[in-house]
Amino acid sequence: MLKGTQLPRQKGDNFKTVAGVYGTFQDSEANNFSTSLKFEGDELDESSLLDIFNPNSAKNSCSPCPEVRRTKMAAGRAESRLDPIKCAVNGEYTIDCRKDNNEVYGAKRKIKGREVFEFNYSYGKVNAPTPSYDPGGAFLNFKFYHVEVRGMLQCVTASEGVPLAVQWNPQGYFYAIAVAQFGLAHHAKGVIDGNPVPKLLSDGRSGSRGWKLPPKVKGCKVTTATDYVNGIKRKVVAFIGPESMNEKGPTMTLNSHDLALCVSVRMLGPGGLTVEVKVVDGSSGFVHFTHGDFYMEVEGRHVTLGMRSDNLGTWMRLSRDLDIDYSKGMKKSKQVTKVVSVTLHGKGYIDNMTLAASAHNENLMHAADWLLTSLHLISPHLTSPQLTSLHFMSTQLTSPHLTSPDLPQVKNQDARGGWPTSTAMHTAEIKLPPNWYSAMGQGQAMSALVRAHNLTGDCRYLAAAERALHLYTLGSEEGGVRARFLGQLDWYEEYPTVPTSSFVLNGFIFSMMGLYDVMKTSRGKPQKLAQKLWDAGMKSLKFMLGMYDTGAGTLYDLRHVINHEPPNRARWDYHRTHIALIHEMAIVDGDPIFWEAWARWKGYLKGIRSDLNKDYGDILS
Numbered sequence: 001m002l003k004g005t006q007l008p009r010q011k012g013d014n015f016k017t018v019a020g021v022y023g024t025f026q027d028s029e030a031n032n033f034s035t036s037l038k039f040e041g042d043e044l045d046e047s048s049l050l051d052i053f054n055p056n057s058a059k060n061s062c063s064p065c066p067e068v069r070r071t072k073m074a075a076g077r078a079e080s081r082l083d084p085i086k087c088a089v090n091g092e093y094t095i096d097c098r099k100d101n102n103e104v105y106g107a108k109r110k111i112k113g114r115e116v117f118e119f120n121y122s123y124g125k126v127n128a129p130t131p132s133y134d135p136g137g138a139f140l141n142f143k144f145y146h147v148e149v150r151g152m153l154q155c156v157t158a159s160e161g162v163p164l165a166v167q168w169n170p171q172g173y174f175y176a177i178a179v180a181q182f183g184l185a186h187h188a189k190g191v192i193d194g195n196p197v198p199k200l201l202s203d204g205r206s207g208s209r210g211w212k213l214p215p216k217v218k219g220c221k222v223t224t225a226t227d228y229v230n231g232i233k234r235k236v237v238a239f240i241g242p243e244s245m246n247e248k249g250p251t252m253t254l255n256s257h258d259l260a261l262c263v264s265v266r267m268l269g270p271g272g273l274t275v276e277v278k279v280v281d282g283s284s285g286f287v288h289f290t291h292g293d294f295y296m297e298v299e300g301r302h303v304t305l306g307m308r309s310d311n312l313g314t315w316m317r318l319s320r321d322l323d324i325d326y327s328k329g330m331k332k333s334k335q336v337t338k339v340v341s342v343t344l345h346g347k348g349y350i351d352n353m354t355l356a357a358s359a360h361n362e363n364l365m366h367a368a369d370w371l372l373t374s375l376h377l378i379s380p381h382l383t384s385p386q387l388t389s390l391h392f393m394s395t396q397l398t399s400p401h402l403t404s405p406d407l408p409q410v411k412n413q414d415a416r417g418g419w420p421t422s423t424a425m426h427t428a429e430i431k432l433p434p435n436w437y438s439a440m441g442q443g444q445a446m447s448a449l450v451r452a453h454n455l456t457g458d459c460r461y462l463a464a465a466e467r468a469l470h471l472y473t474l475g476s477e478e479g480g481v482r483a484r485f486l487g488q489l490d491w492y493e494e495y496p497t498v499p500t501s502s503f504v505l506n507g508f509i510f511s512m513m514g515l516y517d518v519m520k521t522s523r524g525k526p527q528k529l530a531q532k533l534w535d536a537g538m539k540s541l542k543f544m545l546g547m548y549d550t551g552a553g554t555l556y557d558l559r560h561v562i563n564h565e566p567p568n569r570a571r572w573d574y575h576r577t578h579i580a581l582i583h584e585m586a587i588v589d590g591d592p593i594f595w596e597a598w599a600r601w602k603g604y605l606k607g608i609r610s611d612l613n614k615d616y617g618d619i620l621s
Helices: 046-053 176-193 322-330 360-372 385-392 439-456 459-473 505-521 524-548 572-589 592-604
Strands: 014-017 020-029 032-039 042-044 082-089 093-100 103-106 116-119 153-156 163-165 199-202 221-229 232-240 251-256 260-279 284-290 296-299 302-306 316-321 336-356 482-485 489-492
Touching (some): 082 103, 199 251, 221 336, 260 322, 316 322, 316 360, 360 459, 439 505, 459 482, 505 572
Antiparallel strands (some): 014 020, 032 042, 232 336, 260 316, 296 302
């Protein structure tokens, strides 16, 4: 199915689809379009255009269009052939068009076609809303988010197990919003699609079973040993192989189309793991994990992810989507079709190596652990039977015998309860110095932590979410995330600029969702503080919501009100986010103002606009 893109919204915009430019938009008022479209030298006037897009028009019941003459092509090009094709308008009805190779042309009369060309006033679609919201359930429509594939993220690091952003700094930095969305998206997929039971490949009970030693390579060995994992003494797999990542070592052949490989590993020296994968072109690719002090290096078909030298000798948990790892290195999408084998290098231990179609819960926990601490600690008080494999998440402790009561200090969440962005943000509109906070980052981090708490029963995740409330109480001028609209209404800023604020809509509502999750999960003083912040934010949202409605779409922020800049209209993808967010506000609050906005904003996606003002005779013609 061929898909069209956004219709013009302003005079002079091109009416364009992936198939080519149809014409130029001249003017628009309410739902009436005045357009000049050229089809094979003939112009369609306004009434003809409306006939095409009106399913009830009598003109759409005419006999098939007469044969359209073929155009003469430039020298060296094949003569054009026009074939019939169906065009779907806003997904509600179809009209008959003609296709010339990759160009699609509209027609005034019906023709019989075999294919469908999809016509939409806006790009994208609104996913079916959920009927309820639960702090332990799927977060909004995040099942449809694929965070790792974003171009602004270099890779999912091996050392932290979370995405590395490069949007504002090519050297890479950790961005709380990206980390939290990574965890929330995987959790939502797990809730809705389910978490497949992983296939156990190797652990201390299986020992050397499944591992093959390379012939003519001396010193290779796979056996069972005893070591401390998370302070618990248990049997693990011990191995010895060549230190070089290019040499053959103990290998387990898999030949599986499941691409989520999880393994606990403790290296005692140089070496690591190599995973051979089959690529879409039929060739072999390789993903290596070593204790290098880098995030990702690429050489030919070899992608190497660094686990950092300071983690040498400690247990780490790798939860890898091997297609993402390899595709990120190749800068192409969906490259891996099969996992061929796993090879061990150097000297070390592994435990609980599994393979599955996905590892959603493990990825949520990597995100939550990063938000909690950079030390990937997992509480021994796990209560969910779904998390038996998470007993062996990585613990990077000062001693392998250190038990969980002896917790090191939190590093990623600072003393103010925030997750500062280490790199500065400088755009044409926004300038923020290094180590700035975001209310959206705070809110989404809280939502991820609450879900980790609900999944594991570990109160430390909830405590970290509660600490995050503090920055909501501080104004932007104090280094917090709270702005005040006209000095009266509290607004939690995605980008807390001073001296003026921008009042971004989507970032504010995401910050409110974090407050709601804590408010409904916590007890005592943290619950009361979250309730107070929620009530203040809800008062502001209900008062200010109409300012973001243009009658044909929504606004991203209010800079035109505060800074007297041109209105910053939301792109359709942001508009769809606004629709999803306002739907959640309608569910949790129930105020008709949200339900009405939700219905109205959905209509904008299909070209429905608010009415023009009525003529009261106060303008002389």
